[in-house]
Amino acid sequence: MNSKKTNKLVLFGAGKIGRSFIGQLFSCGGYEVVFIDINEQMINELNRRTNYNVIIRGEKEEHINVRNVRGVNARDEQTVVDEIASAEILAVSIGQNGLPGIIPLLAKGLLKRYSEDPKQALDIIIAENLRNAADYFRSELIKLLPENYPFEQLVGLIETSIGKMVPIMSNKDVEEDVLQVFAESYNILILDKKAFRNPIPQIAGLSPKENIKAWVDRKLFIHNLGHATAAYLGYICNPNFKYLYEALEVPEIFIAVRETMLQAATILHKKYPADFTLEALTDHVDDLLFRFKNRSLGDTIFRVGCDLTRKLGSKDRLAGAIHLALEVKLPYDRILFSLICGCYFRATDENGQMLPGDIEFARILNLGLTEVLTNICWIDEIKDNLLKVIKRYEGEMFSTQKLLSEVV
Numbered sequence: 588m589n590s591k592k593t594n595k596l597v598l599f600g601a602g603k604i605g606r607s608f609i610g611q612l613f614s615c616g617g618y619e620v621v622f623i624d625i626n627e628q629m630i631n632e633l634n635r636r637t638n639y640n641v642i643i644r645g646e647k648e649e650h651i652n653v654r655n656v657r658g659v660n661a662r663d664e665q666t667v668v669d670e671i672a673s674a675e676i677l678a679v680s681i682g683q684n685g686l687p688g689i690i691p692l693l694a695k696g697l698l699k700r701y702s703e704d705p706k707q708a709l710d711i712i713i714a715e716n717l718r719n720a721a722d723y724f725r726s727e728l729i730k731l732l733p734e735n736y737p738f739e740q741l742v743g744l745i746e747t748s749i750g751k752m753v754p755i756m757s758n759k760d761v762e763e764d765v766l767q768v769f770a771e772s773y774n775i776l777i778l779d780k781k782a783f784r785n786p787i788p789q790i791a792g793l794s795p796k797e798n799i800k801a802w803v804d805r806k807l808f809i810h811n812l813g814h815a816t817a818a819y820l821g822y823i824c825n826p827n828f829k830y831l832y833e834a835l836e837v838p839e840i841f842i843a844v845r846e847t848m849l850q851a852a853t854i855l856h857k858k859y860p861a862d863f864t865l866e867a868l869t870d871h872v873d874d875l876l877f878r879f880k881n882r883s884l885g886d887t888i889f890r891v892g893c894d895l896t897r898k899l900g901s902k903d904r905l906a907g908a909i910h911l912a913l914e915v916k917l918p919y920d921r922i923l924f925s926l927i928c929g930c931y932f933r934a935t936d937e938n939g940q941m942l943p944g945d946i947e948f949a950r951i952l953n954l955g956l957t958e959v960l961t962n963i964c965w966i967d968e969i970k971d972n973l974l975k976v977i978k979r980y981e982g983e984m985f986s987t988q989k990l991l992s993e994v995v
Contacts, residue, residue: 597674599623599689600681600714601633601658603753607641607770609678609714614653616790621670622658623689630658632766639766644754644883649772664692671696672703676788678712683897686715686723693724694731697742708784710743714776716811718803718902720746721782743784746799748777748806752878754886757937771884777802801855801862808855808911809868810875811904812922813848817879818892819928820844826934831879831886841876847921848872851908857915889934893941895948899929901965909966930959 596613601624610620634657643649659666713720721744753770780795796802821834828834835841852868905926912919935941960966
């Protein structure tokens with residue numbers, strides 16, 4: 588007997604993006620949203636209230652009440668498997684570090700689903716900032732499924748481009764209401780049109796694209812790159828800046844960030860000429876900068892810049908853009924400068940603490956800038972003709988005057 592329940596989204600991750608973006612879109616689109624998370628307080632409160640508020644921060648504040656929601660503790664394996672088996676659609680928004688832990692649950696849920704209805708496909712929206720996300724999920728799931736499981740027919744792996752900005756909540760705001768979440772008004776979920784196995788849900792905010800790779804790279808190498816550049820240049824110029832808008836209100840920093848983003852846009856245009864015009868990418872850069880300067884959002888330099896080992900990694904926003912520039916044979920000097928500034932980023936949270944991983948990153952940097960560029964960014968300073976740049980900046984903290992003279 589088929590136990591499939593229509594209009595139910597099972598969503599791994601009750602975090603900020605899960606609640607403010609994915610859960611909100613599907614709830615407003617008429618779906619029941621079942622959050623799977625390890626945060627017991629969050630799950631208990633979801634089940635007690637069955638609704639929560641998204642507070643939109645912009646020119647005017649707006650409250651969106653998200654209804655018809657409930658939660659399941661991720662440690663309750665059987666219940667999670669049952670929810671997967673009866674879902675209409677599934678989404679994942681837990682962050683890259685948590686993905687290995689949910690793959691076995693997904694595999695068991697797919698098997699139960701197959702045993703109950705061998706023809707019912709399941710689409711999985713991968714709401715992660717992760718390049719080649721579908722390849723990762725496919726390779727890991729196949730390891731745990733029988734050889735005769737018809738994976739390609741029954742599992743749609745939907746890559747996305749997550750462009751919504753959600754700031755860190757202060758301790759005070761979380762204590763006031765553990766379920767409330769702040770976010771900007773942007774509410775478009777770009778996803779892979781070709782990957783769906785079932786009909787694409789007809790709900791407001793979904794924007795299916797033919798070439799999702801291009802749009803994932805646009806997010807990573809313009810949005811994320813620009814965000815990081817603003818944080819790193821802002822911190823180097825004034826370590827006392829707290830908010831991103833403070834950095835971007837310095838005209839020289841704003842110009843430098845925009846020029847860095849435009850350099851990345853030129854690289855993307857050469858890589859994907861059929862998907863983007865340079866004019867459209869320039870408009871996108873200017874729209875992003877307008878959104879980055881949103882004072883009401885209260886986005887911090889710490890949030891945008893921290894997690895250096897990941898954000899300066901070889902496939903991520905800055906080093907990844909440099910590798911793409913090398914591939915298409917275009918300049919990347921401004922992007923490289925942002926990356927080097929990122930190496931010296933030492934911002935702290937509201938409690939004055941650095942991210943633990945960033946403390947370890949600083950230890951690696953003490954071995955020399957070449958150590959970071961070679962082993963984290965995978966940039967060979969000899970092969971890529973970077974030796975002069977490395978010698979110039981190694982071991983050097985940048986004064987405001989020196990930074991601005993370099994980037995303007």
